[in-house]
Amino acid sequence: MTSATILVIGEHHNGRIRPASLELVTAARQLADDNSGDVVVAVAGSGVSGIASEFAVISGVDRVVLAEHDALAPFLPGPWTAAVALMIRQLEPFAVLIPSSITGRDYAARVAARLELALVPDAIDISLDKQHLVASRAVLGGRVQTSIRFIDDDPAMVTIAPGAFARAEPGESVATIEDFAVTIRADDLRVSLVEKVEHRAGAKGLTSAQRVVSGGRGLGKAENFALVEELAEVLDAAVGASGATVGAGWRPHSDQVGSTGHTVTPMLYLAVGISGAPQHLVGMSGADYIVAINRDPDAPIFKVASFGIVGDLFEVVPALTRQLKALKDHGQG
Ligand SMILES: Cc1cc2nc3c(=O)[nH]c(=O)nc-3n(C[C@H](O)[C@H](O)[C@H](O)COP(=O)(O)OP(=O)(O)OC[C@H]3O[C@@H](n4cnc5c(N)ncnc54)[C@H](O)[C@@H]3O)c2cc1C
Structure with a gap:
Protein backbone atom coordinates (compact mmCIF):
# COMPACT_ATOMS: atom_id res chain seq x y z
CA MET A 1 0.00 0.00 0.00
CA THR A 2 1.52 3.34 -1.00
CA SER A 3 1.06 6.76 0.59
CA ALA A 4 0.18 9.98 -1.21
CA THR A 5 3.82 11.07 -0.98
CA ILE A 6 5.51 12.28 -4.13
CA LEU A 7 9.21 11.51 -3.84
CA VAL A 8 11.55 13.74 -5.84
CA ILE A 9 15.16 12.65 -6.26
CA GLY A 10 17.00 15.93 -5.78
CA GLU A 11 20.04 15.70 -7.98
CA HIS A 12 23.04 17.97 -7.58
CA HIS A 13 26.36 18.46 -9.32
CA ASN A 14 29.57 20.14 -8.13
CA GLY A 15 27.90 21.35 -4.94
CA ARG A 16 24.88 22.86 -6.69
CA ILE A 17 21.28 21.77 -7.11
CA ARG A 18 20.63 20.63 -10.69
CA PRO A 19 17.97 23.01 -12.08
CA ALA A 20 16.03 20.01 -13.44
CA SER A 21 15.41 18.92 -9.83
CA LEU A 22 13.67 22.24 -9.13
CA GLU A 23 11.43 21.59 -12.14
CA LEU A 24 10.51 18.25 -10.56
CA VAL A 25 9.46 20.01 -7.35
CA THR A 26 6.93 22.03 -9.38
CA ALA A 27 5.60 18.84 -11.01
CA ALA A 28 5.46 17.05 -7.64
CA ARG A 29 3.64 19.94 -5.95
CA GLN A 30 0.92 19.95 -8.63
CA LEU A 31 0.45 16.23 -8.22
CA ALA A 32 0.50 16.38 -4.41
CA ASP A 33 -2.10 19.17 -4.37
CA ASP A 34 -4.38 17.12 -6.63
CA ASN A 35 -3.99 14.08 -4.39
CA SER A 36 -3.79 15.62 -0.87
CA GLY A 37 -0.23 14.39 -0.71
CA ASP A 38 3.13 15.73 0.39
CA VAL A 39 6.35 16.42 -1.48
CA VAL A 40 9.49 14.77 -0.16
CA VAL A 41 12.86 15.56 -1.73
CA ALA A 42 15.57 12.93 -1.33
CA VAL A 43 19.15 14.19 -1.32
CA ALA A 44 21.83 11.52 -1.63
CA GLY A 45 25.58 12.00 -1.64
CA SER A 46 28.52 12.66 0.62
CA GLY A 47 28.80 15.98 2.46
CA VAL A 48 25.53 17.22 0.97
CA SER A 49 23.75 18.63 4.03
CA GLY A 50 24.09 22.09 2.43
CA ILE A 51 22.19 20.85 -0.63
CA ALA A 52 19.48 19.46 1.67
CA SER A 53 19.20 22.89 3.37
CA GLU A 54 18.86 24.57 -0.04
CA PHE A 55 16.03 22.20 -0.99
CA ALA A 56 14.35 22.79 2.39
CA VAL A 57 13.64 26.44 1.51
CA ILE A 58 12.25 25.69 -1.96
CA SER A 59 8.56 26.48 -2.21
CA GLY A 60 6.43 23.34 -2.41
CA VAL A 61 8.80 21.04 -0.51
CA ASP A 62 7.26 19.52 2.65
CA ARG A 63 10.14 17.34 3.78
CA VAL A 64 13.75 16.58 2.84
CA VAL A 65 15.38 13.21 3.50
CA LEU A 66 19.15 13.24 3.56
CA ALA A 67 21.08 10.07 2.72
CA GLU A 68 24.79 10.58 3.34
CA HIS A 69 27.31 7.88 2.48
CA ASP A 70 30.88 8.04 1.14
CA ALA A 71 29.96 5.57 -1.61
CA LEU A 72 27.34 7.98 -2.99
CA ALA A 73 29.95 10.42 -4.34
CA PRO A 74 31.08 10.62 -7.04
CA PHE A 75 28.04 9.17 -8.79
CA LEU A 76 28.17 5.44 -9.44
CA PRO A 77 25.11 3.48 -10.55
CA GLY A 78 25.43 0.72 -7.92
CA PRO A 79 25.31 2.77 -4.70
CA TRP A 80 22.72 5.20 -6.12
CA THR A 81 20.50 2.33 -7.18
CA ALA A 82 20.78 0.84 -3.69
CA ALA A 83 20.05 4.17 -1.97
CA VAL A 84 17.08 5.15 -4.14
CA ALA A 85 15.60 1.64 -3.99
CA LEU A 86 15.86 1.69 -0.19
CA MET A 87 14.14 5.08 0.01
CA ILE A 88 11.29 3.86 -2.16
CA ARG A 89 10.89 0.70 -0.08
CA GLN A 90 10.81 2.61 3.19
CA LEU A 91 8.87 5.72 2.17
CA GLU A 92 6.38 3.82 -0.05
CA PRO A 93 5.60 6.90 -2.16
CA PHE A 94 2.71 7.20 -4.58
CA ALA A 95 5.12 8.39 -7.28
CA VAL A 96 8.87 8.85 -7.71
CA LEU A 97 10.07 11.68 -9.96
CA ILE A 98 13.64 11.53 -11.26
CA PRO A 99 15.35 14.01 -13.60
CA SER A 100 15.95 12.67 -17.13
CA SER A 101 19.63 13.47 -16.65
CA ILE A 102 22.34 11.09 -17.80
CA THR A 103 22.65 9.82 -14.22
CA GLY A 104 18.89 9.82 -13.59
CA ARG A 105 18.19 7.70 -16.63
CA ASP A 106 20.89 5.32 -15.47
CA TYR A 107 19.78 4.57 -11.91
CA ALA A 108 16.03 4.97 -12.59
CA ALA A 109 16.00 1.94 -14.88
CA ARG A 110 18.09 -0.09 -12.43
CA VAL A 111 15.84 0.80 -9.48
CA ALA A 112 12.71 -0.04 -11.48
CA ALA A 113 14.18 -3.42 -12.40
CA ARG A 114 15.31 -4.13 -8.84
CA LEU A 115 11.94 -3.29 -7.29
CA GLU A 116 9.92 -4.59 -10.26
CA LEU A 117 8.20 -1.24 -10.68
CA ALA A 118 6.85 0.35 -13.84
CA LEU A 119 8.90 3.28 -15.19
CA VAL A 120 7.96 5.88 -17.79
CA PRO A 121 11.08 7.64 -19.11
CA ASP A 122 11.34 11.23 -20.42
CA ALA A 123 7.84 12.36 -19.46
CA ILE A 124 6.87 15.88 -20.51
CA ASP A 125 3.71 16.02 -18.38
CA ILE A 126 2.11 14.15 -15.49
CA SER A 127 -1.43 14.18 -14.15
CA LEU A 128 -3.91 12.13 -12.15
CA ASP A 129 -6.73 10.03 -13.53
CA LYS A 130 -8.99 8.32 -10.98
CA GLN A 131 -6.17 8.19 -8.43
CA HIS A 132 -3.74 6.74 -10.96
CA LEU A 133 -0.72 8.56 -12.32
CA VAL A 134 -0.70 9.38 -16.03
CA ALA A 135 2.62 10.31 -17.65
CA SER A 136 2.84 11.79 -21.15
CA ARG A 137 5.83 11.44 -23.42
CA ALA A 138 6.78 12.14 -27.01
CA VAL A 139 7.39 9.14 -29.26
CA LEU A 140 8.23 8.55 -32.93
CA GLY A 141 10.74 11.37 -32.94
CA GLY A 142 8.32 13.85 -31.39
CA ARG A 143 5.58 13.36 -33.96
CA VAL A 144 3.23 11.64 -31.51
CA GLN A 145 2.50 12.19 -27.82
CA THR A 146 1.35 9.22 -25.75
CA SER A 147 -0.20 9.16 -22.28
CA ILE A 148 0.63 6.15 -20.14
CA ARG A 149 -1.50 5.27 -17.11
CA PHE A 150 -0.04 3.32 -14.18
CA ILE A 151 -2.64 0.73 -13.27
CA ASP A 152 -1.46 -0.86 -10.02
CA ASP A 153 -0.92 0.60 -6.56
CA ASP A 154 2.88 0.30 -6.60
CA PRO A 155 5.02 3.45 -6.62
CA ALA A 156 4.91 4.94 -10.13
CA MET A 157 8.39 5.82 -11.40
CA VAL A 158 8.81 8.61 -13.94
CA THR A 159 11.85 10.41 -15.29
CA ILE A 160 10.96 13.94 -16.35
CA ALA A 161 12.46 15.65 -19.40
CA PRO A 162 14.33 18.88 -18.59
CA GLY A 163 12.33 22.01 -19.29
CA ALA A 164 8.93 20.30 -19.02
CA PHE A 165 8.02 22.30 -15.88
CA ALA A 166 8.96 25.71 -14.49
CA ARG A 167 11.61 25.73 -11.78
CA ALA A 168 10.36 26.00 -8.20
CA GLU A 169 11.84 28.99 -6.37
CA PRO A 170 12.75 29.59 -2.72
CA GLY A 171 9.65 30.32 -0.64
CA GLU A 172 8.68 31.52 2.84
CA SER A 173 8.62 28.24 4.78
CA VAL A 174 11.41 25.84 5.67
CA ALA A 175 10.86 22.09 5.31
CA THR A 176 12.14 19.61 7.89
CA ILE A 177 15.30 17.64 7.09
CA GLU A 178 15.49 14.01 8.26
CA ASP A 179 18.53 11.76 8.12
CA PHE A 180 18.08 8.56 6.17
CA ALA A 181 20.44 5.64 6.87
CA VAL A 182 21.72 3.90 3.74
CA THR A 183 23.43 0.53 3.67
CA ILE A 184 25.69 -0.11 0.69
CA ARG A 185 26.68 -3.75 0.18
CA ALA A 186 29.81 -5.03 -1.56
CA ASP A 187 27.51 -6.15 -4.39
CA ASP A 188 26.58 -2.51 -5.03
CA LEU A 189 30.23 -1.57 -5.59
CA ARG A 190 31.04 -3.73 -8.57
CA VAL A 191 31.60 -0.69 -10.81
CA SER A 192 34.20 1.92 -9.94
CA LEU A 193 35.11 5.26 -11.48
CA VAL A 194 38.30 5.03 -13.53
CA GLU A 195 38.48 8.48 -15.11
CA LYS A 196 36.28 11.54 -15.50
CA VAL A 197 36.56 13.62 -18.68
CA GLU A 198 34.63 16.88 -18.84
CA HIS A 199 33.49 17.81 -22.33
C1 LIG B 1 15.59 7.02 -33.89
C2 LIG B 1 16.25 8.29 -34.31
C3 LIG B 1 16.65 9.18 -33.33
C4 LIG B 1 17.26 10.38 -33.70
N1 LIG B 1 17.63 11.27 -32.71
C5 LIG B 1 18.12 12.47 -33.07
C6 LIG B 1 18.43 13.45 -32.08
O1 LIG B 1 18.30 13.23 -30.87
N2 LIG B 1 18.88 14.65 -32.50
C7 LIG B 1 19.05 14.96 -33.83
O2 LIG B 1 19.46 16.09 -34.14
N3 LIG B 1 18.80 14.04 -34.77
C8 LIG B 1 18.36 12.81 -34.43
N4 LIG B 1 18.10 11.89 -35.39
C9 LIG B 1 18.54 12.18 -36.78
C10 LIG B 1 17.58 13.08 -37.53
O3 LIG B 1 16.58 12.30 -38.15
C11 LIG B 1 18.32 13.86 -38.64
O4 LIG B 1 18.96 12.95 -39.49
C12 LIG B 1 19.36 14.83 -38.09
O5 LIG B 1 18.78 15.66 -37.11
C13 LIG B 1 19.89 15.69 -39.22
O6 LIG B 1 20.96 16.45 -38.75
P1 LIG B 1 21.38 17.78 -39.48
O7 LIG B 1 20.24 18.73 -39.46
O8 LIG B 1 22.66 18.22 -38.90
O9 LIG B 1 21.72 17.27 -40.96
P2 LIG B 1 20.92 17.45 -42.33
O10 LIG B 1 19.51 17.01 -42.21
O11 LIG B 1 21.76 16.83 -43.37
O12 LIG B 1 20.90 19.03 -42.53
C14 LIG B 1 22.02 19.80 -42.85
C15 LIG B 1 21.51 21.19 -43.16
O13 LIG B 1 22.62 22.04 -43.39
C16 LIG B 1 22.28 22.94 -44.43
N5 LIG B 1 23.53 23.39 -45.04
C17 LIG B 1 24.42 22.64 -45.76
N6 LIG B 1 25.47 23.40 -46.09
C18 LIG B 1 25.25 24.65 -45.61
C19 LIG B 1 25.97 25.87 -45.65
N7 LIG B 1 27.17 25.97 -46.25
N8 LIG B 1 25.43 26.96 -45.05
C20 LIG B 1 24.21 26.89 -44.43
N9 LIG B 1 23.49 25.75 -44.37
C21 LIG B 1 24.00 24.63 -44.95
C22 LIG B 1 21.41 22.14 -45.38
O14 LIG B 1 20.58 23.00 -46.15
C23 LIG B 1 20.63 21.26 -44.41
O15 LIG B 1 19.38 21.86 -44.08
C24 LIG B 1 17.49 10.68 -35.06
C25 LIG B 1 17.08 9.77 -36.04
C26 LIG B 1 16.46 8.60 -35.67
C27 LIG B 1 16.01 7.65 -36.75
Missing part, protein backbone atom coordinates in the same frame (compact mmCIF):
# COMPACT_ATOMS: atom_id res chain seq x y z
CA ARG A 200 33.06 21.44 -23.24
CA ALA A 201 29.26 21.17 -23.20
CA GLY A 202 29.48 19.59 -19.76
CA ALA A 203 31.52 22.52 -18.53
CA LYS A 204 28.98 25.00 -19.87
CA GLY A 205 26.01 22.84 -18.87
CA LEU A 206 24.09 22.29 -22.09
CA THR A 207 20.75 21.59 -20.42
CA SER A 208 20.89 24.55 -18.06
CA ALA A 209 22.55 27.07 -20.43
CA GLN A 210 20.66 30.25 -21.23
CA ARG A 211 22.25 30.30 -24.70
CA VAL A 212 23.06 27.34 -26.92
CA VAL A 213 24.77 27.35 -30.32
CA SER A 214 24.32 24.03 -32.13
CA GLY A 215 26.01 22.80 -35.28
CA GLY A 216 24.70 20.44 -37.94
CA ARG A 217 25.87 18.49 -40.96
CA GLY A 218 25.97 21.73 -42.95
CA LEU A 219 29.34 22.37 -41.28
CA GLY A 220 30.78 19.70 -43.58
CA LYS A 221 33.41 18.26 -41.23
CA ALA A 222 34.36 18.04 -37.56
CA GLU A 223 37.06 20.74 -37.80
CA ASN A 224 34.49 23.31 -38.92
CA PHE A 225 32.80 23.05 -35.51
CA ALA A 226 35.46 25.63 -34.56
CA LEU A 227 33.10 28.20 -36.15
CA VAL A 228 30.33 27.13 -33.78
CA GLU A 229 32.69 27.12 -30.80
CA GLU A 230 33.92 30.65 -31.56
CA LEU A 231 30.38 31.95 -31.86
CA ALA A 232 29.42 30.14 -28.65
CA GLU A 233 32.45 31.63 -26.89
CA VAL A 234 31.52 35.20 -27.73
CA LEU A 235 27.88 34.56 -26.72
CA ASP A 236 28.94 32.73 -23.55
CA ALA A 237 26.84 29.84 -24.83
CA ALA A 238 27.01 26.05 -24.56
CA VAL A 239 27.75 24.06 -27.71
CA GLY A 240 25.15 21.59 -28.96
CA ALA A 241 25.06 19.27 -31.95
CA SER A 242 22.59 17.56 -34.26
CA GLY A 243 22.24 13.79 -34.34
CA ALA A 244 23.88 13.64 -37.77
CA THR A 245 27.09 15.24 -36.49
CA VAL A 246 27.20 12.99 -33.43
CA GLY A 247 26.58 9.96 -35.66
CA ALA A 248 29.47 11.07 -37.86
CA GLY A 249 31.73 11.19 -34.81
CA TRP A 250 32.26 14.97 -35.05
CA ARG A 251 30.91 15.60 -31.53
CA PRO A 252 30.38 13.47 -28.39
CA HIS A 253 26.86 12.21 -27.68
CA SER A 254 26.80 14.44 -24.58
CA ASP A 255 26.39 17.40 -27.00
CA GLN A 256 23.42 15.93 -28.88
CA VAL A 257 20.14 17.82 -28.82
CA GLY A 258 16.98 15.94 -29.70
CA SER A 259 14.86 12.90 -29.05
CA THR A 260 17.83 10.67 -28.29
CA GLY A 261 19.94 13.47 -26.83
CA HIS A 262 19.24 16.39 -24.52
CA THR A 263 16.12 18.52 -24.32
CA VAL A 264 17.19 22.14 -23.95
CA THR A 265 15.09 25.20 -23.12
CA PRO A 266 17.49 28.14 -23.33
CA MET A 267 16.55 31.75 -23.84
CA LEU A 268 18.42 31.65 -27.20
CA TYR A 269 18.99 28.63 -29.46
CA LEU A 270 21.12 29.23 -32.52
CA ALA A 271 21.00 26.43 -35.11
CA VAL A 272 23.86 26.47 -37.62
CA GLY A 273 23.55 24.23 -40.69
CA ILE A 274 20.80 22.12 -39.10
CA SER A 275 17.85 21.08 -41.27
CA GLY A 276 15.29 20.75 -38.45
CA ALA A 277 14.37 17.06 -38.47
CA PRO A 278 11.52 16.17 -36.05
CA GLN A 279 14.03 14.31 -33.85
CA HIS A 280 16.03 17.52 -33.48
CA LEU A 281 13.07 19.88 -33.07
CA VAL A 282 11.66 17.89 -30.15
CA GLY A 283 14.79 18.72 -28.17
CA MET A 284 14.93 22.48 -28.73
CA SER A 285 11.59 23.94 -29.76
CA GLY A 286 10.97 25.03 -26.16
CA ALA A 287 13.67 27.73 -26.50
CA ASP A 288 12.41 31.31 -26.12
CA TYR A 289 14.14 32.49 -29.31
CA ILE A 290 15.36 30.27 -32.10
CA VAL A 291 17.74 31.67 -34.70
CA ALA A 292 18.47 29.46 -37.72
CA ILE A 293 21.26 29.84 -40.26
CA ASN A 294 20.73 27.65 -43.33
CA ARG A 295 21.30 28.10 -47.04
CA ASP A 296 18.08 26.25 -47.92
CA PRO A 297 15.09 28.62 -47.57
CA ASP A 298 12.77 25.59 -47.35
CA ALA A 299 14.65 23.94 -44.46
CA PRO A 300 12.08 22.85 -41.80
CA ILE A 301 14.09 24.60 -39.08
CA PHE A 302 12.75 27.94 -40.40
CA LYS A 303 9.20 26.85 -39.45
CA VAL A 304 10.10 27.02 -35.75
CA ALA A 305 12.66 29.86 -35.99
CA SER A 306 11.96 33.30 -34.51
CA PHE A 307 14.66 34.69 -36.84
CA GLY A 308 16.05 33.02 -39.92
CA ILE A 309 19.15 33.82 -41.95
CA VAL A 310 19.16 32.21 -45.40
CA GLY A 311 22.80 32.08 -46.40
CA ASP A 312 26.07 30.23 -46.44
CA LEU A 313 27.08 29.55 -42.86
CA PHE A 314 30.75 29.89 -43.80
CA GLU A 315 30.06 33.57 -44.55
CA VAL A 316 27.31 34.29 -42.01
CA VAL A 317 28.83 32.73 -38.88
CA PRO A 318 32.30 34.40 -39.03
CA ALA A 319 30.61 37.76 -39.79
CA LEU A 320 28.22 37.31 -36.85
CA THR A 321 31.06 36.32 -34.51
CA ARG A 322 33.08 39.36 -35.63
CA GLN A 323 30.18 41.75 -35.05
CA LEU A 324 29.35 40.31 -31.63
CA LYS A 325 33.02 40.47 -30.62
CA ALA A 326 33.17 44.11 -31.70
CA LEU A 327 30.02 44.89 -29.67
CA LYS A 328 31.49 43.10 -26.66
CA ASP A 329 34.79 44.99 -26.99
CA HIS A 330 32.81 48.23 -26.92
CA GLY A 331 31.01 47.12 -23.78
CA GLN A 332 27.65 46.55 -25.46
CA GLY A 333 27.70 42.73 -25.43
